[in-house]
Amino acid sequence: MTAQLRSELFKQRTTRTTLGLVLAMVVLVAAVILLHVVALPTQGLTGRQGQLKVLGLGTTFGMIFGSLLGALSITTEIRNGMIRPTLLAMPNRSRVVAAKVMACLIAGAALGLFSEAIAVGMGAAGLAARGIQIAPSVGDFAQLLVGGAAAAALWAAIGVGIGATLRNQVGAAISLVVWLLFIEMTVIGVAPAVGKFLPGASGGALAGAMLQETATYLLVPAVGALLMVAYAALAIGAGLVTTARRDIN
Amino acid sequence: MxxxxxxxxxxxxxxxxxxxxxxxxxxxxxxxxxxxxxxxxxxxxxxxxxxxxxxVGAVLEASDFDPGRSGRNHLRALALAIDIDFGRVEEVLDIVDLGDAAHRRVKTYSLGMRQRLGLAGALLGDxxxxxxxxxxxxxxxxxxxxxxxxxxxxxxxxxxxxxxxxxxxxxxxxxxxxxxxxxxxxxxxxxxxxxxxxxxxxxxxxxxxxxxxxx
CATH class of the missing domain: 3.40.50.300 (P-loop containing nucleotide triphosphate hydrolases)
Structure with a gap:
């Protein structure tokens, strides 16, 4: 198991995909945070809630890119054929999926922490530059960083599960992004009392922040964490079943 | 059969x-x-x-690699999975005569070089x-x-x-x-x-x- 985990971590470090994801994430987070702190009226940026919405954007992007990292870790191998040597080296497919989940939990946490750190750093600097007092407490900032890392890690695990289930690289990536950016946002907008239980909102609950107007609907972090773990377990379970059954031609 | x-x-x-x-x-x-x-x-x-x-070592397709990874790192990823030291990676690179190209990304390899890299992977476990x-x-x-x-x-x-x-x-x-x-x-x-x-x-x-x- 540790051998396979080492191999998966090494694969992540030695492919351009990872670097590309990190770069894209950095650019997007920086651009969106900049846009918000520069363009939003002072009114919307004063107060703890308003600022948390903006600072929490790092978690949203951490979850998106974490999920992509997870999905690509398996769908890319299926696409380029690397899955064959991988399975010849380790024919126990469950162990391969488990190693990918663990490697993506680690890498996803790093992505989430990095993303939220950029958001917090740039966001706070931007607010200070506009002379707006920073309202969230030290505890809020700590939760943003730790929760953001945990949310991205768990979404990376979900990504592995979805990737293993759908197997198609583009299909899995689009499904995850569409889910997080459109489906969840729509449900949360229409029915926040239901939407808050969805996996993206549960991840936001870990960080204590969410972009939507309905941030007040966020679950408490412990409930969000439990739900996230359950969602990840479901996705991984589906991925394990699919991977065990399918032929690799 | x-x-x-x-x-x-x-x-x-x-x-x-x-x-x-x-x-x-x-x-x-x-x-x-x-x-x-x-x-x-x-x-x-x-x-x-x-x-x-x-x-058992096997090569099933001519190009089962991540094209963005170097030949050496491809073999190292497999070596880690089968718990074999990186010294063996250099050995098989020599056997298939890819030592000089090992640092290059697989994307730049000719079909013949890819075949040889696949073979190197199969030989890794001796x-x-x-x-x-x-x-x-x-x-x-x-x-x-x-x-x-x-x-x-x-x-x-x-x-x-x-x-x-x-x-x-x-x-x-x-x-x-x-x-x-x-x-x-x-x-x-x-x-x-x-x-x-x-x-x-x-x-x-x-x-x-x-x-x-x-x-």
């Missing part, structure tokens, strides 16, 4: 396109699941072997049995000559090679025995010494066995 491979020999696995050569190899390696029955190698399912990559699916595809005459030498040397060490092909001439010069399959069935198993007259009679046998049933 059951066949024995003699240690120290190279066996050709022949049959028309679609005869089931690739599927047989994938069944043996546990990548494809049989609808009924079991596929065994060394008397066990591949996944049931203790450290299978140290017993296996007793090598299963190669159409390994000469895309190799130029020099590459085919090189591959032949490598396989002979491998067999000379008392190890076993099974090499599938639909091109008889490619195989006839290097194999000690042939298995011929057609429509998923083993239709002949011969030592090359039984086929007096060399290539000619292998071709006759092949055509006779694979053509008859298709009409």
């Amino acid at each position: 059951t066949f024995d491979l003699e240690p120290g020999t190279i066996t050709g696995f022949l049959g028309p396109n679609g005869a089931g050569k690739s599927t047989t190899l994938r069944l043996l390696l546990g990548l494809v699941r049989p609808t009924s029955g079991d596929a065994l190698v060394f008397g066990r399912r591949y996944a049931g072997l203790d450290q299978p990559a140290r017993r 296996p007793e049995l090598l299963l190669l699916d159409e390994p000469a595809n895309g190799l130029d005459p020099e590459g085919v000559h090189w591959l032949r030498g490598l396989l002979r040397q491998f067999a000379k060490q008392g190890r076993t090679v099974l090499i599938s092909s639909h091109v008889l001439a490619e195989v006839a010069q290097v194999v000690d025995a042939v298995l011929i399959i057609d429509r998923g069935r083993l239709v002949a198993s011969r030592e090359m010494t039984e086929l007096t007259g060399g290539d000619r009679s292998l071709e006759d046998l092949y055509l006779e066995l694979t053509a008859k049933e298709r009409v």
Whole structure:
């Protein structure tokens, strides 16, 4: 198991995909945070809630890119054929999926922490530059960083599960992004009392922040964490079943 | 279908396109699941072997790599998975003569270089049995000559090679025995010494066995 985990971590470090994801994430987070702190009226940026919405954007992007990292870790191998040597080296497919989940939990946490750190750093600097007092407490900032890392890690695990289930690289990536950016946002907008239980909102609950107007609907972090773990377990379970059954031609 | 491979020999696995050569190899390696029955190698399912990559090495497709990873890192990723040290990676790179290109991304490799990298991956675990699916595809005459030498040397060490092909001439010069399959069935198993007259009679046998049933 540790051998396979080492191999998966090494694969992540030695492919351009990872670097590309990190770069894209950095650019997007920086651009969106900049846009918000520069363009939003002072009114919307004063107060703890308003600022948390903006600072929490790092978690949203951490979850998106974490999920992509997870999905690509398996769908890319299926696409380029690397899955064959991988399975010849380790024919126990469950162990391969488990190693990918663990490697993506680690890498996803790093992505989430990095993303939220950029958001917090740039966001706070931007607010200070506009002379707006920073309202969230030290505890809020700590939760943003730790929760953001945990949310991205768990979404990376979900990504592995979805990737293993759908197997198609583009299909899995689009499904995850569409889910997080459109489906969840729509449900949360229409029915926040239901939407808050969805996996993206549960991840936001870990960080204590969410972009939507309905941030007040966020679950408490412990409930969000439990739900996230359950969602990840479901996705991984589906991925394990699919991977065990399918032929690799 | 059951066949024995003699240690120290190279066996050709022949049959028309679609005869089931690739599927047989994938069944043996546990990548494809049989609808009924079991596929065994060394008397066990591949996944049931203790450290299978140290017993069986296989190349199924010409380019099963992440194109963005270097040749060396591709092999290192596999070495980590089968718990073999990076020194062995350099050894197999030398064996397949890719040492100078190992730092380059696989994307920049020619088809022949990719074939050799695949072979290096199969040799990583220092296996007793090598299963190669159409390994000469895309190799130029020099590459085919090189591959032949490598396989002979491998067999000379008392190890076993099974090499599938639909091109008889490619195989006839290097194999000690042939298995011929057609429509998923083993239709002949011969030592090359039984086929007096060399290539000619292998071709006759092949055509006779694979053509008859298709009409």
